[in-house]
Amino acid sequence: AVAMPAIAQSAPTVKWRLASSFPKSLDTIYGGAETFAKRVAEATGGKFQIQVFAGGEIVPGLQVLDATKDGTVECCHTASYYFVGKDPTFAFDCALPFGLTNRQLDAWYRHGNGLKLMREFFATYNVHNLPCGNTGVQMGGWYRKEIKTVKDMEGLKMRIGGFAGQVISKLGAVPQQIAGGDIYPALEKGTIDAAEWVGPYDDQKLGFNKVAKFYYYPGWWEGGPQLSVLVNKKAWDALPKEYQAILEIAAADAHVEMMAEYDAKNPTALKQLIAGGAQLRPFPKDVMDACYKAAQELYAETSAKNATFKKVYDDMKKFQADQVLWGRIAEGTYHNFMASVR
Amino acid sequence: AVAMPAIAQSAPTVKWRLASSFPKSLDTIYGGAETFAKRVAEATGGKFQIQVFAGGEIVPGLQVLDATKDGTVECCHTASYYFVGKDPTFAFDCALPFGLTNRQLDAWYRHGNGLKLMREFFATYNVHNLPCGNTGVQMGGWYRKEIKTVKDMEGLKMRIGGFAGQVISKLGAVPQQIAGGDIYPALEKGTIDAAEWVGPYDDQKLGFNKVAKFYYYPGWWEGGPQLSVLVNKKAWDALPKEYQAILEIAAADAHVEMMAEYDAKNPTALKQLIAGGAQLRPFPKDVMDACYKAAQELYAETSAKNATFKKVYDDMKKFQADQVLWGRIAEGTYHNFMASVR
Numbered sequence: 001a002v003a004m005p006a007i008a009q010s011a012p013t014v015k016w017r018l019a020s021s022f023p024k025s026l027d028t029i030y031g032g033a034e035t036f037a038k039r040v041a042e043a044t045g046g047k048f049q050i051q052v053f054a055g056g057e058i059v060p061g062l063q064v065l066d067a068t069k070d071g072t073v074e075c076c077h078t079a080s081y082y083f084v085g086k087d088p089t090f091a092f093d094c095a096l097p098f099g100l101t102n103r104q105l106d107a108w109y110r111h112g113n114g115l116k117l118m119r120e121f122f123a124t125y126n127v128h129n130l131p132c133g134n135t136g137v138q139m140g141g142w143y144r145k146e147i148k149t150v151k152d153m154e155g156l157k158m159r160i161g162g163f164a165g166q167v168i169s170k171l172g173a174v175p176q177q178i179a180g181g182d183i184y185p186a187l188e189k190g191t192i193d194a195a196e197w198v199g200p201y202d203d204q205k206l207g208f209n210k211v212a213k214f215y216y217y218p219g220w221w222e223g224g225p226q227l228s229v230l231v232n233k234k235a236w237d238a239l240p241k242e243y244q245a246i247l248e249i250a251a252a253d254a255h256v257e258m259m260a261e262y263d264a265k266n267p268t269a270l271k272q273l274i275a276g277g278a279q280l281r282p283f284p285k286d287v288m289d290a291c292y293k294a295a296q297e298l299y300a301e302t303s304a305k306n307a308t309f310k311k312v313y314d315d316m317k318k319f320q321a322d323q324v325l326w327g328r329i330a331e332g333t334y335h336n337f338m339a340s341v342r
Numbered sequence: 343a344v345a346m347p348a349i350a351q352s353a354p355t356v357k358w359r360l361a362s363s364f365p366k367s368l369d370t371i372y373g374g375a376e377t378f379a380k381r382v383a384e385a386t387g388g389k390f391q392i393q394v395f396a397g398g399e400i401v402p403g404l405q406v407l408d409a410t411k412d413g414t415v416e417c418c419h420t421a422s423y424y425f426v427g428k429d430p431t432f433a434f435d436c437a438l439p440f441g442l443t444n445r446q447l448d449a450w451y452r453h454g455n456g457l458k459l460m461r462e463f464f465a466t467y468n469v470h471n472l473p474c475g476n477t478g479v480q481m482g483g484w485y486r487k488e489i490k491t492v493k494d495m496e497g498l499k500m501r502i503g504g505f506a507g508q509v510i511s512k513l514g515a516v517p518q519q520i521a522g523g524d525i526y527p528a529l530e531k532g533t534i535d536a537a538e539w540v541g542p543y544d545d546q547k548l549g550f551n552k553v554a555k556f557y558y559y560p561g562w563w564e565g566g567p568q569l570s571v572l573v574n575k576k577a578w579d580a581l582p583k584e585y586q587a588i589l590e591i592a593a594a595d596a597h598v599e600m601m602a603e604y605d606a607k608n609p610t611a612l613k614q615l616i617a618g619g620a621q622l623r624p625f626p627k628d629v630m631d632a633c634y635k636a637a638q639e640l641y642a643e644t645s646a647k648n649a650t651f652k653k654v655y656d657d658m659k660k661f662q663a664d665q666v667l668w669g670r671i672a673e674g675t676y677h678n679f680m681a682s683v684r
Contacts, residue, residue, distance in 0.1 A: 010352065042587035043385060098680065101673075103445075103478075103605055106598055111606030136445075137672040199672065218676035245384035246588070253594035256448055263445055264453030267664035270671065280671070288679050322609035328681045329612065329622070330479040330541065331443075334560035335677070337630055338440065339670045 014048045014243065016074035016235070019059040019067055021082060023180070026202055028265065030054060032133035032227055032258045033077035039250035048243055050075070065230060069126045074235040077132060080228055084162050086125075088302050089309045092316060093118050093129060095225035096163050097295040100316065102134040102224035102259055104323040112319045117312050128236040130251035133227035133258035136266075138219035139203065140283055141196030142187065142212035147283065150290045159183050159195035163298065164221030170294035180206070187211045196221075200269035201262060209278040216281050220291060227258065356390045356585065358416040358577070361401040361409055363424060365522070368544055370607065372396060374475035374569055374600045375419035381592035390585055392417070407572060411468045416577040419474060422570055426504050430644050431651045434658060435460050435471060437567035438505050439637040442658065444476040444566035444601055446665040454661045459654050470578040472593035475569035475600035478608075480561035481545065482625055483538030484529065484554035489625065492632045501525055501537035505640065506563030512636035522548070529553045538563075542611035543604065551620040558623050562633055569600065 018037065022030040030052075037050035053073075055061030064076035065083050080093035091099075092114070100108060108114035109131060122129045141160070147153065154172035158165075165175030176192055186192045188211040195212070196219060197203050209215070229251055236244065274280060283291075303310035360379065364372040372394075379392035395415075397403030406418035407425050422435035433441075434456070442450060450456035451473060464471045483502070489495065496514035500507075507517030518534055528534045530553040537554070538561060539545045551557070571593055578586065616622060625633075645652035 039587065039591050043584055043591060045582070045584040098683075101677065103601065106602040107605035110599060110602040137676040139672055200668075218672040218679070220676065220679070223676050223680070240387070242385055242387040245381065246591075249381050249385060249588075249591040249595040252598050253591040256594050256598060257452060259445065260448040260452040263449035263665065263668070267668035270668060282675055289683075292679075292683055319606075323605065324680050326542075326605070326609040326612060327677060330481055330560040332677060332681065333624055334479040334562065334565050335443070335669060335674060337560070337562070337634075338565070338666050339674065341440075341631075341634055 011044060011047050011242065012240065014239070016048075016050045017058065018050050018052045018229070019055075019057075019064040019073045019076045020052060021055050021061040021064050021076065021078040023056070023061075024054045025205060026180075026198070028201060028258060028261050029133065029135070029198075029227060031261070032254050033229070035254040035257050036077070036132055036229060036250050039253050040246055043246045043250060044243070048246070052077075065125065065127070068230050068232050071232050071234065073232075075229055075231040077227060077229050079225060080129075080230075081162050081225070087121075087308070088163070088306060089121050089312055091163060092312050093122075093131075093226060093228055095222045097167050097221040097298075098292055099223050100320055100323070101327075102136055102226070104320065104327075105134070105224050105226055106131075107323065108316060108319045113315050114319070117315060121308060121312070122230065123233065126233045127230040128233055130229040130231065130248060131226055132229045132251040132254050134255065135198060135222070135225050135227075135262050136259060137224060138222040139196070139199045140216035140219045141194055142203070142208040143194040143214040143216060144187065144190065144212045145193065146214050146281065147216065147287060149284060150286045153287060153290075156194060157192045159186065159192050160221070162221075163295075164196075166298055167221065167291055167294045170297065171290055184208065184211065199262065199266050200273055201265040204269045204273055209273050209276050213277055213279050214281055215273065215278045216283050218283070220283070220288060353386060353389050353584065354582065356386075356581070358390075358392045359400065360392050360394045360571070361397075361399075361406040361415045361418045362394060363397050363403040363406050363418065363420040365398070365403075366396045367547060368540070370543060370600060370603050371475065371477070371540075371569060373603070374596050375571070377596040377599050378419070378474055378571060378592050381595050382588055385588045385592060386585070390588070394419075407467065407469070410572050410574050413574050413576065415574075417571055417573040419569060419571050421567060422471075422572075423504050423567070429463075429650070430505070430648060431463050431654055433505060434654050435464075435473075435568060435570055437564045439509050439563040439640075440634055441565050442662055442665070443669075444478055444568070446662065446669075447476070447566050447568055448473075449665065450658060450661045455657050456661070459657060463650060463654070464572065465575065468575045469572040470575055472571040472573065472590060473568055474571045474593040474596050476597065477540060477564070477567050477569075477604050478601060479566060480564040481538070481541045482558035482561045483536055484545070484550040485536040485556040485558060486529065486532065486554045487535065488556050488623065489558065489629060491626060492628045495629060495632075498536060499534045501528065501534050502563070504563075505637075506538075508640055509563065509633055509636045512639065513632055526550065526553065541604065541608050542615055543607040546611045546615055551615050551618050555619055555621050556623055557615065557620045558625050560625070562625070562630060 033052045059067040068076045080090045083090040156173040159178045375394045401409040410418045422432045425432040498515040501520045
């Protein structure tokens with residue numbers, strides 16, 4: 001039954017600007033913000049318009065949190081681990097080495113304490129966070145030489161950021177911070193020995209297989225990096241409740257959409273990369289084990305220095321232990337069987 | 343910037359009834375419809391109300407498709423594989439043996455041909471489908487005796503439905519159709535030898551561990567069963583575009599929510615079941631292999647008889663092959679490593 005209401009009510013017109021951390025060339029991640037904005041517009045009959053700007057257009061990619069916090073823009077779309085320099089706690093909203101996978105993160109956020117704890121944390125930065133996308137487990141990057149043992153990590157100059165850089169430092173590697181567009185020439189010249197980016201679909205666009213043929217997996221520092229829309233708290237609070245609800249569910253739709261798009265696009269890209277000369281290699285077990293051990297040391301050190309990090313880490317770690325246990329049973333054996341029959 | 347519009351527009355009041363196929367006792371699956379209805383109400387400021395009825399309250403659980411098709415109710419929430427008796431093609435919207443996992447299904451629906459093909463199919467039943475929930479890989483059920491080899495499947499009387507029943511028939515087992523509430527006494531008396539239900543969280547409520555202690559995994563016939571909201575086409579077409587968009591994204595939110603809830607609740611339930619005497623067992627490889635082979639035969643037979651099934655199956659199968667290949671790389675090795683360090 002569709003009926004007109006007795007009293008005509010009206011929804012306000014809203015125009016927001018969203019600063020993305022990402023260039024348009026990362027179409028799947030950048031596209032997450034566009035999907036979000038499109039759904040919001042559709043759900044409000046065009047009354048709530050969010051204009052999406054690529055990284056650098058109105059705000060530099062790594063300054064979108066500050067711009068949102070200060071109200072320069074109403075919101076941004078970003079990977080929260082970009083801000084671990086301000087506080088390592090930001091990593092829990094995105095990814096940290098040997099952290100949660102996309103499904104585990106959804107479960108911890110929605111039916112564990114994850115979202116509650118992180119919204120308390122984001123509130124101290126004057127923003128309200130909405131999960132909006134995930135890439136799934138990323139690849140471990142491109143290497144000019146094979147990594148046969150943990151000794152091959154010593155002295156390795158690798159483009160890798162944040163926590164993961166700190167982890168490989170403990171193994172004697174030398175992490176480097178290099179912007180996306182500068183990675184290819186650095187690898188080509190040998191200024192660096194290795195570089196990680198995202199996964200097959202995004203890596204292919206940068207052509208790394210031409211200058212570093214060994215392609216390692218898994219990206220243990222990104223087991224399910226989540227992207228987020230961060231909204232200025234004052235802008236959020238000024239919205240009618242209906243619009244807040246629409247933003248939440250539009251973000252959920254864009255969340256599913258990004259994961260689906262990566263899953264659909266990665267296999268073809270990987271096949272093409274292999275056809276183009278990429279040599280696919282799993283990280284040796286001793287490298288994985290050493291990195292895992294170094295990561296646990298790092299978390300203990302960070303927890304000792306930062307009480308908020310410790311509180312969130314302890315909660316996540318406990319949740320993760322149960323998830324990994326359960327994941328080995330029905331889900332794990334099904335995936336492994338399906339892999340065995342093809 | 344929030345401003346009032348120059349011309350006040352109004353959204354209509356809508357009241358719908360949703361018939362769920364599920365009892366309230368299956369709170370996670372039944373709850374998917376409640377989450378959906380709640381999000382729609384929130385996003386419309388209460389103007390669009392969907393009242394949820396449990397299976398049997400106004401429509402018997404397995405007749406909700408007919409009730410929606412005929413307009414007795416505007417929509418339903420169901421597992422589409424309940425309707426494989428009408429046409430086996432319904433299974434692709436939910437699950438079929440050795441089919442897609444939840445993430446693979448999302449990818450096929452959104453960035454493959456899945457949703458397009460299935461919307462064409464559902465339109466012939468006068469309904470519009472919205473994916474709304476997934477349980478993840480289910481468990482393989484409860485057995486009074488151990489299954490040590492494929493020979494132990496011969497003569498096994500098992501409560502199992504649909505395609506999976508046809509698959510185990512090929513191995514000499516005897517599938518039985520028994521309603522949820524009647525499974526426990528049948529297992530207790532030995533009228534049946536085994537029964538499958540859902541997974542730890544739902545199985546625990548029915549107490550199967552007390553009467554059949556061997557708990558097998560994985561549920562190879564349900565690698566990622568999707569639930570769906572099916573909407574009567576006339577009711578759908580009568581909605582303003584904004585409301586259609588809100589239904590789509592509200593369903594997407596409920597979709598993520600259900601998977602997260604199952605993932606969060608299953609581990610605790612599994613631990614309690616094991617503490618209560620359940621003996622956890624993986625299906626032997628020869629049983630899995632024989633079931634896989636039987637399933638492929640069944641799909642060839644069904645494809646020969648039903649051109650629509652063949653069209654959708656061929657598309658799904660091709661998509662699945664790429665997904666399984668990619669899933670072995672970053673995602674698979676990450677999960678397996680994380681399982682190895684605990």
